[in-house]
Amino acid sequence: MFSLDLFLNALVAGVLLGGFYAAVSLGISIAFGLLDVVNIGHPIFVILGSYAAFVLNDAYGLDPLLSGVLFAPVFFLIGVVVYQVYYLSFERKGESPLRGLVFFFGLLFIIEVALLLKFGVDYRLIEAPYIGRSIHIGEVGIAFRLLVPCVVGLLMTLAITQFLSRTFYGRAIKGVAQDSLALRLMGIDPVRIKTIAFGLGIATASVAGALLIMISPVEPSIGRAYIGRVFAIAVLGGLGSIGGTLTAALILGIAESLTATFSGPSWSLAVSFGILLLVLAVRPAGLFGR
Amino acid sequence: MANRIVVRDVEAGYGGVRVLHGVSMHVEDGETVVLLGTNGNGKSTLMKCIMGIVQPDAGEIFLEVDGRRFDLAGRRPEEIVQLGVTLVPEGRRLLPRLTVRENLLLGAYRAEARRDIARNLEFCLEAFPVLAERQKQLAGSMSGGEQQMLAIARALMSTPRILLVDEPSVGLAPILVSRVIAKIRELKEKRDLTVLMAEQNFNQAVKIADRGYVIVHGRIEFEGESTQKLAEHELVRKYYLGL
Numbered sequence: 001m002f003s004l005d006l007f008l009n010a011l012v013a014g015v016l017l018g019g020f021y022a023a024v025s026l027g028i029s030i031a032f033g034l035l036d037v038v039n040i041g042h043p044i045f046v047i048l049g050s051y052a053a054f055v056l057n058d059a060y061g062l063d064p065l066l067s068g069v070l071f072a073p074v075f076f077l078i079g080v081v082v083y084q085v086y087y088l089s090f091e092r093k094g095e096s097p098l099r100g101l102v103f104f105f106g107l108l109f110i111i112e113v114a115l116l117l118k119f120g121v122d123y124r125l126i127e128a129p130y131i132g133r134s135i136h137i138g139e140v141g142i143a144f145r146l147l148v149p150c151v152v153g154l155l156m157t158l159a160i161t162q163f164l165s166r167t168f169y170g171r172a173i174k175g176v177a178q179d180s181l182a183l184r185l186m187g188i189d190p191v192r193i194k195t196i197a198f199g200l201g202i203a204t205a206s207v208a209g210a211l212l213i214m215i216s217p218v219e220p221s222i223g224r225a226y227i228g229r230v231f232a233i234a235v236l237g238g239l240g241s242i243g244g245t246l247t248a249a250l251i252l253g254i255a256e257s258l259t260a261t262f263s264g265p266s267w268s269l270a271v272s273f274g275i276l277l278l279v280l281a282v283r284p285a286g287l288f289g290r
Numbered sequence: 291m292a293n294r295i296v297v298r299d300v301e302a303g304y305g306g307v308r309v310l311h312g313v314s315m316h317v318e319d320g321e322t323v324v325l326l327g328t329n330g331n332g333k334s335t336l337m338k339c340i341m342g343i344v345q346p347d348a349g350e351i352f353l354e355v356d357g358r359r360f361d362l363a364g365r366r367p368e369e370i371v372q373l374g375v376t377l378v379p380e381g382r383r384l385l386p387r388l389t390v391r392e393n394l395l396l397g398a399y400r401a402e403a404r405r406d407i408a409r410n411l412e413f414c415l416e417a418f419p420v421l422a423e424r425q426k427q428l429a430g431s432m433s434g435g436e437q438q439m440l441a442i443a444r445a446l447m448s449t450p451r452i453l454l455v456d457e458p459s460v461g462l463a464p465i466l467v468s469r470v471i472a473k474i475r476e477l478k479e480k481r482d483l484t485v486l487m488a489e490q491n492f493n494q495a496v497k498i499a500d501r502g503y504v505i506v507h508g509r510i511e512f513e514g515e516s517t518q519k520l521a522e523h524e525l526v527r528k529y530y531l532g533l
Contacts, residue, residue: 168404171396175385182383185341187371187400187448240387 002262005139010261011254012140018253019150020215022157022246023208024226025233027201030160032231033239035194036177037086038101041108043226045075045202049209050124050218051115057126064126065152068210072203079202082107083195108223115220123217131214149211154246156207160200161242173197174240225269232276238289247287251275292319293355293451293484295340295362295375300349302339309335311508312349317452322478322485324499326492326520328529332508333488334380337456340486341377342367355451372400374451380460382441386430390421390440393429397447406449414443417477435466439473446477455487459494467494474498492530496520 024046031039052071056062090100134143164170172193176183180190212218233252237244252272260268279286295317302310309332317323327333338344340351342365351362353373360373384393394414398407415422418439424432429440438458445453455474459467475498478485489495495502496517504512504525514520521527 165392168396168399171388171392172399174392175388175396178385178387179383181343181367182379182385183396184367185371185377185379185383186396186444187368188396189366189368 006261007258008140010257012142013146013261014254014257015250016142016146016150016253017257018250019153020146020208020211021153021229021233021253022249023149023153023204023211025230025237025245025249026157026160026204026208026242028230028234029237029239029242029245030173030197030201030204032234033237033241033245034173034177035197036097037083037091037194037198038097039104039198039201040101040227040231041104041111042201042205042230043223044108044111045078045205046209046212046226047115047218047220047223048111049075049206050213051119051209052206053210053213054124054126054218057128058124061127063128064210064214065148065207068207071206075206076199076203079199080195082202083198087191087194112220112223119220121219121221123219124213125217126213128214145214149214152207152211153249156204157242157246160204163200164242169193169196173200177240228269228272228276232272232279235284236275236279236286238286241286241288244286244288292357293353293374294318295353295452295484295486296351297336297340298350300336300339300346300351302335302344302346304335304344308347309508310339310346313505313508313510314349315503315510315513317484317486319484320482321500322483322487322498324495324502325486325488325505326490326495326502326526326530327488327505328490331505333490333505334456335508336505337377337380337454337486337488339363340370340375340454342370353452371448372402374400374402374449375454376400376445376448376450376452377454377456378441378445378458380456382437384429384437384440384444387428389426390429390432391425393440393444394421394447397444398449400448403447403449407447410447410449413481414446417473417480418443434461435463435469438462438466438470442470442474442477446481451484453483453485455485457488457490459489459491467491471495471497490530492520492526 027042031037049068053064053067056067057064086100086103090103130144134141164174172183172188176190176193183190233245233248237248252275256268256271259271297313297315300310300313313336325333335344339346340362346363353360353362353375362370394411398404398410420436421440421443458470471494477483499517501516502514502520503510512523512525514523
């Protein structure tokens with residue numbers, strides 16, 4: 001049963017969801033798209049970010065966005081350590097990326113279990129004054145708990161894009177997977193660049209996690225649902241293109257929202273894998289791919 | 291500022307295969323020195339030794355800046371670049387999926403070059419008008435000649451004390467080789483560069499060289515004090531001039 005109101009509402013919710021998905025996918029776009037590091041464990045860092053926001057909110061009533069930003073440097077350091085371990089155990093030895101995949105998959109489960117032991121299986125949520133509110137434009141309702149993540153996601157994407165194109169580190173990050181010897185011949189240490197970039201990717205998970213717990217309650221295993229999404233977005237957007245990631249995130253958000261509205265929420269998870277398969281079959285380079 | 295580079299009794303190779311057997315040479319401030327040799331005689335290996343890509347098994351390589359000595363053997367390529375030695379590598383090694391402008395800006399990563407970035411960029415875009423027109427184009431989508439120009443310009447962005455150029459003529463049509471060589475000469479005059487160039491195209495190389503070395507099977511077989519003396523030497527006449 002189709003109605004225009006329903007469609008418009010679903011469309012707007014999809015766009016808002018897309019902005020949030022962009023925030024979740026940034027880390028994958030950097031690690032997988034720019035560094036050739038298949039960090040399949042990225043979603044669990046997002047969940048970790050959610051729990052960080054939850055703990056501070058629960059104890060001190062701290063705004064989730066604030067804790068997302070506060071924890072970003074800590075997450076950056078976690079990323080630095082994770083990359084160093086990955087580099088020393090796999091990349092430096094020239095191991096195939098497939099083994100790295102196993103490493104990150106293992107990391108995902110270890111962190112998930114750790115969270116489970118610490119916080120249990122209960123859904124956790126946070127409180128902030130704006131979370132329950134919404135604005136209405138005609139028949140279309142815009143919930144703040146979706147609007148805020150979308151705006152923050154867009155800002156974060158913009159910030160990363162600017163960083164990559166305007167700074168020495170940023171340009172080096174964009175080039176590091178293309179030819180690391182060429183970088184060394186310009187006086188750049190590629191391992192250092194990759195470490196910084198990976199740390200940056202994990203730092204985005206701190207903010208993305210805070211956004212996630214704003215949108216819906218969180219328990220340790222829901223990160224798995226995001227593995228398909230983030231890879232679908234990274235591949236659809238085209239590896240190495242942050243602008244492509246944003247476009248792809250919006251497309252997936254809208255597709256999921258429309259599917260959930262008209263066919264039921266249980267189908268929405270299938271959308272991301274459907275898109276992933278379709279892109280790999282039709283245009284493996286993605287929308288803006290290399 | 292006086293810069294010179296000295297290579298003394300260098301032995302180097304890959305695994306069990308020795309490529310350089312006691313090579314000694316030097317490049318003095320403001321000179322353009324050409325290293326002549328056909329494929330497989332060790333030109334590139336010597337360049338790689340100077341840059342720290344290949345570590346010598348014996349001998350010494352050092353850079354002198356105003357009398358201060360920096361040993362290059364044992365240092366990593368990125369450290370050597372930071373000291374002011376920049377290589378235009380064989381095969382150019384541009385970052386194909388970055389734009390021309392991004393490639394140039396990355397060339398200025400070296401700490402000492404960053405303050406000169408505006409001046410260097412202006413100089414490069416003026417010296418290479420084709421790059422100015424194509425700043426936003428992906429480096430990988432340019433022709434071979436244009437890519438070689440970009441590789442040279444990118445190296446200049448690092449304000450090198452010593453510029454190494456490894457076989458700029460490889461893969462280029464003769465007319466483009468002439469243009470690239472003419473451009474290196476022009477840059478050398480404008481910027482007072484100190485250049486070491488490896489090349490197998492003798493006729494092109496002598497157009498810009500002050501003097502040169504002929505390397506055969508990993509040994510310096512002849513040291514020519516002038517291009518005139520190089521051209522007169524029997525090895526050069528036999529192998530490079532076909533006389």
